[in-house]
Amino acid sequence: MSYAREKEEIMADVFTHFNYLHTIPEIGMKEFKTSAYVADVLKQLGYEVETQVGGATGVVAVCDSGKPGPVLGLRADMDALGTKDGGAAHLCGHDGHMAMLLAAAEEIMEEKLVRKGKLKLLFQPAEETTExxxxxxxxxxxxDIEILIGMHGRPIQECRVGEAAPALYYSAATHVRIDITGVQSHGARPYLGTSALDAACLIVQSANALRFNSNVVCNMKATQIHADAGVANAVPGTATITFDLRSRDNDVMELMIQKLRGAAENAAASIGAKAGFTILHQTPASIITPEITEIIGEVITSELGEKACIPPIVTAGGEDFFWYPKMKPELKxxxxxxxxxxxxxxxxxxxxFNHDALPYGVKIHKGLVKKFLG
Ligand SMILES: [Zn+2]
Ligand SMILES: [Zn+2]
Structure with a gap:
């Protein structure tokens, strides 16, 4: 389906975009149909569009007022989750995120809301895989972006339809794989080998004995362990462990990684095994600018009503959005x-989720553009 054809038949709104995007879920870095649709819509609306950003599936649309002013970025993520049957499904609601930003993009153009500075709409791939x-x-x-704002739909326990919080504090999340190398031996002669399985157990025990600042919410735990020589009468010479690390604070996360590496190497070395350390995925904890949170709060109140703005939310989940401020510290x-x-x-x-929420997201995006670029 091309947007150009659809536009003649039906006035696109947030539900039209959502209903279509929901039917074409694609996993991270493979959002080919999704990014093509998004780029198509944005070009039709008159945005200057860049595709295949960074050699991947990302799309960026620019609306430049030609007048001095801030450069505001609004970001939506595009990927779905893989499913057990090898398919994909929008189980994190990124279809809704895209639909809200596309519908806002249309109204922003029609109502000529970019009066100063520049607006950049970022449609980002692969949030789930953190790439x-x-x-x-x-x-x-x-x-060139000075202010960058992201948004995520929330579960019923955190925030109800018609409400929004001006800040969402995510945790840093890191996944680590430890590859242990020992020496395989016959079950009758274990003294001739070095058990990678025993080394793996020692590493888990060492990691569990590590302590961190108790004023910071953080935890570290082994989530997978594999050691198998393929038979019951041999001692495995190789093993792997994965760890999941969470921290509310980026400095504590750095310390956790450093200490886990030391504990793993030393625990393995204590019986003559070697431990290799690989970071699989990493997302930084929220880095949020207080003055932007304050302005977002004003926008939520003016667009959704006096009681709509609820206090900031804290979650143990991770969000790769925070790579932006982590890699560009001056970004607000x-x-x-x-x-x-x-x-x-x-x-x-x-x-x-309740689709009644979608028009509220559109209003917030528009409100942000009016506030920063109006
Ligand atoms: Zn997700
Ligand atoms: Zn998500």
């Missing part, structure tokens, strides 16, 4: 939690 923001950074699209950032009544929870195979 997407880094690919956009590689493409240089952040270089904000992150909005939008009430969507998502149930039973994000990433659940049965995840669904």
């Amino acid at each position: 997407g923001a880094l690919s956009m950074l590689k493409g240089g699209v952040i270089d 950032t904000g992150f909005i939690a939008l009430g969507e009544d998502a149930e039973p929870g994000l990433h659940d195979p049965a995840m669904h």
